[in-house]
Amino acid sequence: MGKGGWPFAVAGLGLALLVWGSIWGLAFAPREQYMGDVQRIMYVHVPTAWNALLALTFGFGCAVAFLLRGGWRWDARHEAAIEVGVVLGALLCFQGAIWAKPTWGVWWDWDPRLTTTAVMVFAFSGILALRRFVEDPARRAVWSAVATVIAFVDVPIVYFSVNWWNSLHQLQSTPATVSSAFHWPLRINAFGVLFLMSGWIWLRARLAAERLEGELAPPLGGIELAQRQPLGGTS
Amino acid sequence: MSQFLAALRKDLLLQWRTRSQLVAVFVFGASALLLFSFAIGPNAAALREFAGGFLWLALLLASTLALADSFESEMSQHALEGLLLLPADPRALYYGKAVANLLQLTLLGAALVPVMVVLYDAGTARVPALLGIIVLGAAGLSAPGTLYAAMTAQVRARNTLLPLLLFPLVVPALLGAVKATSLVILGDPMGQLGAWTGLLVAFDVIYWSLCGLVFERVVED
Amino acid sequence: MPPLAVETTGLSRRYGRRWALSDVSLRVPAGSVVMLAGRNGSGKSTLLRVLATALRPDHGSATVAGHDVRHERDQVRRAVALLGHHSFHYEALTARENLEIAASFLGRPTRSSLLERVGLEARADDPVSSFSAGMRKRLALARVLLQDAAVVLLDEPYGELDPPGFALLDRVIAELRSRAATVIMATHLVDRGRALCDHALLLEEGRLVWSGAAAEMPAEAPGGSARV
Numbered sequence: 001m002g003k004g005g006w007p008f009a010v011a012g013l014g015l016a017l018l019v020w021g022s023i024w025g026l027a028f029a030p031r032e033q034y035m036g037d038v039q040r041i042m043y044v045h046v047p048t049a050w051n052a053l054l055a056l057t058f059g060f061g062c063a064v065a066f067l068l069r070g071g072w073r074w075d076a077r078h079e080a081a082i083e084v085g086v087v088l089g090a091l092l093c094f095q096g097a098i099w100a101k102p103t104w105g106v107w108w109d110w111d112p113r114l115t116t117t118a119v120m121v122f123a124f125s126g127i128l129a130l131r132r133f134v135e136d137p138a139r140r141a142v143w144s145a146v147a148t149v150i151a152f153v154d155v156p157i158v159y160f161s162v163n164w165w166n167s168l169h170q171l172q173s174t175p176a177t178v179s180s181a182f183h184w185p186l187r188i189n190a191f192g193v194l195f196l197m198s199g200w201i202w203l204r205a206r207l208a209a210e211r212l213e214g215e216l217a218p219p220l221g222g223i224e225l226a227q228r229q230p231l232g233g234t235s
Numbered sequence: 236m237s238q239f240l241a242a243l244r245k246d247l248l249l250q251w252r253t254r255s256q257l258v259a260v261f262v263f264g265a266s267a268l269l270l271f272s273f274a275i276g277p278n279a280a281a282l283r284e285f286a287g288g289f290l291w292l293a294l295l296l297a298s299t300l301a302l303a304d305s306f307e308s309e310m311s312q313h314a315l316e317g318l319l320l321l322p323a324d325p326r327a328l329y330y331g332k333a334v335a336n337l338l339q340l341t342l343l344g345a346a347l348v349p350v351m352v353v354l355y356d357a358g359t360a361r362v363p364a365l366l367g368i369i370v371l372g373a374a375g376l377s378a379p380g381t382l383y384a385a386m387t388a389q390v391r392a393r394n395t396l397l398p399l400l401l402f403p404l405v406v407p408a409l410l411g412a413v414k415a416t417s418l419v420i421l422g423d424p425m426g427q428l429g430a431w432t433g434l435l436v437a438f439d440v441i442y443w444s445l446c447g448l449v450f451e452r453v454v455e456d
Numbered sequence: 457m458p459p460l461a462v463e464t465t466g467l468s469r470r471y472g473r474r475w476a477l478s479d480v481s482l483r484v485p486a487g488s489v490v491m492l493a494g495r496n497g498s499g500k501s502t503l504l505r506v507l508a509t510a511l512r513p514d515h516g517s518a519t520v521a522g523h524d525v526r527h528e529r530d531q532v533r534r535a536v537a538l539l540g541h542h543s544f545h546y547e548a549l550t551a552r553e554n555l556e557i558a559a560s561f562l563g564r565p566t567r568s569s570l571l572e573r574v575g576l577e578a579r580a581d582d583p584v585s586s587f588s589a590g591m592r593k594r595l596a597l598a599r600v601l602l603q604d605a606a607v608v609l610l611d612e613p614y615g616e617l618d619p620p621g622f623a624l625l626d627r628v629i630a631e632l633r634s635r636a637a638t639v640i641m642a643t644h645l646v647d648r649g650r651a652l653c654d655h656a657l658l659l660e661e662g663r664l665v666w667s668g669a670a671a672e673m674p675a676e677a678p679g680g681s682a683r684v
Contacts, residue, residue, distance in 0.1 A: 067452065123403035130400060133392050136472065138456075143386055146449045147400060150379065153445060154404055161407035161434055165414065215472060241560035245546075252548040252583075308546050317544025320508060321603070322533035323561045456512050 007206070011199025018192030025185035043185050045095045047193040052092050052117065055085035055197060056124065060152040063145035072212050073205075075141040079131065080204035082124050082148060084197060089121040112163035119158050123151040137215050238324050242331025249308055250335055256304055261343055264297035265350045272354050279356055286357030287416035291372065291409055294344050298373075299398045301343065302380040305336055306388035315385075315454060329450035333381040333443070340373035357420045364428070368415045371435040375408030376401075378442040386453050411435040458522040461486040461607050461638035462507060466516030468662075469502055476502040478662040479516065484640065484655070489633055491649035491670050492642040494659035500642035501541060503659065504609045507640070508538040521606050537605035539613055543596045547585040551576050551595050554584060558599050570598040574624065589616040597628065608632055610641040614648070626652065646673065 025043030059081030066074035096114040097107045108114075127147045134140040250257070271289040275281050309315040318328060345366065352358045359365055383400045387393040411434040418428045462484040469477040477499045484490055492500050505511045507520050509529045518525045521535035545554050551571060559566035571580045574594040584592065593616045600608060613625055629652055632639050643649050649656065649670060656673040658666035666674065 119403050119406050123400075126396075126399040126403060130386075130396060133390050133396060139389075142452050146452055147383075147386075149449065150382070150442075150445060151404060153441065154407070157407045157438060157441070161410045164430075164434075165410050216470065237563065238561060241557070244560070245557050248553065249546060249548060308548055311547060312545045313540075313542035314544050314546050316510060316542070317558075317599075318561055320510060320533055320536075320538060320544075321558065321561045322530045456510065 007199045007202035009199075010195050010202065014192050014195025014197070014199060016192070017188055018196060021185045021188030021190075021192050025189065041095055041099050043189050044193075045092070045099065046186060047190040048088055048092050048095060049113070049117075050190060051193045051197045052085055052088035054194070055081050055088055055201065056120065056152065056155070058201070059085055059124075060148055063148040063152075066141060066145045067149070072137075072141070072216075073209060075137075075145070076208035076212060077201070077205040078141075078145060078148065079208045080201045082127060082144075083204060084201050086121055086124045086128060088197065089117050089124070092117050093121065110162075110166055112159060112166050115162045115166070116155065116159040119162075120151070120155060123154065124148075127151060137212055238327035239330050242323070242327050243334055244331075246305070246331050246335035247338075250305075250339055253304070253308070257301070257339060257343070260297050260300045260304075261346050263300060264293045264343060264347050267293040267296055268347060268350050268354055282355040283357050284417070284421065286351050286355035287420055288413045289355070290344075290347060290351045290416060291413050293347060294340065294372070295376065295402070295405070295409065296398075297343055297347075298340055298376045298380060299394075299401065301339055302336060302377075302384040302401075303388065303393065303397055305332060305339075305381070306384045309385075310388045319455065325451035325454060326447050328454075329381065329385075329447050332385075333377050333446070336381050337370075337374050337377040340377055341370050344369040344373055359420050361419050364419050365416065368412060368419065368432065368435070371432065371439060372408060372412030372415075374439045375405055375412070375435060375442065378439065378446045379404050382446040382450055382453060385450065408435060408438045411438065457486050457606055457636075459486055460484065460519070461488070462518070462520050462640070464507075464516065464518040467503075467506065467513050467518050468515035469506055469511060470514050471502075475662050477506065477513075480659075480662075480664045481516075482657060482664055482667060484638060486638055487633070487636045488655055489629060489639045489653045490641065491646075491653040491656040491673070492640055492659065493644075493646060493649065493656060493673065494642075497661075498659040499662040500659055501611050502662075504538065504611050504640065504642055505540065507607075508536050508540075508609055509533055510538065510540075535606045537600040537603040537608050539596055539600045539608070539610045541611055543584075543592045544599065545584045545592065545595060548583060550581045550583055551587070551598075552580045554595065555598060555602060558602055562603065564602070567602060570601050571595075573601065574598045575620070590618055590621055593617055594621065594624070597625070601628070605637065607638045607640070610639065610643075612642055612644070614643060614645055646675070649673075 022043060026040050059078055062074050062078035062081055065071075066078060093114060096109075096111065096117075100109045101107055127144050130147060131140055131144050134143060268289060271292065272282060275285065306315075315328065319325060348365065348369075380397075380401055383397055387396045387400070390396065411431045415428055415431040415435065418431070460483050462482070464483075465481050467477055467480040468475060480499075480503065492503065494500050502511065506513055506525065507518060509520075509525050509532050512526060520532045523531040523535070525532055546557070549557070552566075552568060555568070555570065556566045568580065571577050574597050576591060576594055576598065579587070579591065584595065587595070593613070597613070600610075614622060617625065629639055629641070641649065641653065650673060653670040656666075656668065656670040657664060658673065
């Protein structure tokens with residue numbers, strides 16, 4: 001397998017783990033005492049949550065790296081990480097809705113974590129839109145990196161404020177604790193999503209880097225100068 | 236510091252010269268308040284309960300117009316670039332503009348309060364507290380808003396991009412301002428006002444520092 | 457002021473897929489008046505903007521008034537004044553107010569006499585939005601004079617000016633020369649340039665294709681490409 005194949009291998013491994021963990025969790029793990037089968041969505045919901053946050057954190061790291069050190073590769077990884085983070089975040093909200101409807105009878109229950117995720121999906125989608133509307137690659141890279149830093153700093157603040165706002169109304173939140181009998185399928189799935197996501201970011205970053213190469217003028221190489229004489233000599 | 240004062244003076248002068256635009260923005264905000272009331276209907280208790288929320292929504296929508304306007308004059312003849320080349324310190328230019336926008340948004344918010352009082356029967360005796368909340372909330376909108384207005388003024392589709400970028404970001408400030416305003420209007424039996432005000436202050440401190448730091452990257456090549 | 461007002465080595469700047477400046481190396485002695493010639497799109501404005509630090513070079517280096525454009529930007533800016541394609545004005549404010557704002561950022565007292573100098577004293581208190589293109593050019597010139605810079609970069613300064621404006625500009629350039637400022641002027645008016653300037657640089661498609669005494673500047677770029 002050549003160098004280009006590694007991200008596919010990583011993603012493939014992730015997919016395999018995810019399938020294993022999901023089958024175990026959905027079909028063979030013990031039924032949860034209070035919530036029944038609906039609780040099984042935790043096997044994909046929790047890994048998705050961890051990895052969505054991980055993707056966005058990695059995106060933040062890439063943005064900081066780009067702002068401090070430059071380099072088009074960081075911009076490509078930044079774009080990929082944000083895009084994957086937005087997709088995972090949207091998936092998370094979708095999963096949350098699927099869980100909430102049979103449990104609470106409503107599609108959305110203003111759970112602080114899910115609400116924060118929804119706000120961040122909007123925030124980072126806006127940054128992806130910004131990238132689409134700025135044509136100059138250098139500006140696009142700097143501006144979206146600045147926007148990511150500003151948005152990421154907001155994540156804990158949004159969570160804190162929504163949590164507080166929510167607690168005043170005493171709504172139930174999505175349970176986070178999972179008892180030990182359920183740990184293994186959860187861990188397998190967590191790694192599954194992690195590898196799948198990493199392979200995905202890797203591939204997407206590669207696409208972004210290729211597009212950048214197409215947008216930028218090729219670097220100058222030994223160009224002969226047709227200069228007669230430098231000024232400042234005799235005249 | 237002297238450059239900050241020079242920038243502030245410049246921005247206040249510009250705002251004064253274009254004050255008719257501010258009047259138009261106020262009318263926009265007031266009509267928004269009117270339209271929101273139709274969503275509730277003539278239910279006095281509900282109107283009063285949600286007045287705080289609608290005031291801040293109206294101000295948020297109006298702010299996108301005011302913030303975008305604030306960079307219109309900087310970009311049409313590249314005046315901002317001209318100042319940077321003098322040289323002018325980008326941070327002074329940012330803080331001058333952000334403070335001027337803060338004053339303008341506070342003025343807008345204060346002007347919308349009587350509209351809210353009349354339409355929603357949402358008066359309060361605690362006027363200084365309300366004014367304080369408006370200042371803090373306006374500060375929360377002004378800091379990131381000035382940064383993003385500078386950015387989006389340089390691209391097409393600016394009218395869509397500014398709210399798209401700003402709205403999710405200011406959710407904490409919006410929550411804090413709405414809760415605090417509602418407590419002032421409806422009463423605060425459990426003394427939560429201080430906590431929500433604290434959230435606003437924290438948001439303001441973080442974003443006024445952060446945005447000033449990164450402004451240079453947004454306006455320089 | 458070091459002996460070389462401007463020195464560039466391999467200076468390059470791209471716009472997307474195109475190199476607007478390509479490997480430009482030149483030297484401008486202090487106190488000289490230089491004509492920068494070339495067709496539309498040859499990179500004259502880009503070169504001036506890079507020297508003024510409005511743009512950053514993508515490759516190569518440039519030193520203006522002894523300071524590097526990448527790492528000592530503020531020092532370069534203090535020494536340089538640019539009369540560019542954009543007038544840098546606030547349309548809603550008056551000519552006098554615009555000049556006062558520039559002065560306040562420079563930390564100097566304003567000089568309303570400059571408005572007289574450029575022939576705008578009658579309209580000093582009118583908003584710039586009511587000005588014609590030529591009047592805006594005159595105001596931009598006043599702003600440049602206010603900066604009192606050691607290196608003055610003029611991008612097509614004669615454009616939009618009327619014949620009295622031409623004479624004004626000629627006088628300003630002569631005065632800058634007499635106080636030992638360095639002037640680099642991008643212009644299409646080759647004959648005027650030959651008369652006013654000591655040296656000339658010819659750009660074509662982002663490259664420096666000729667440099668020498670202004671009086672000897674060819675009517676055509678070497679290699680037979682079109683007239684400048």
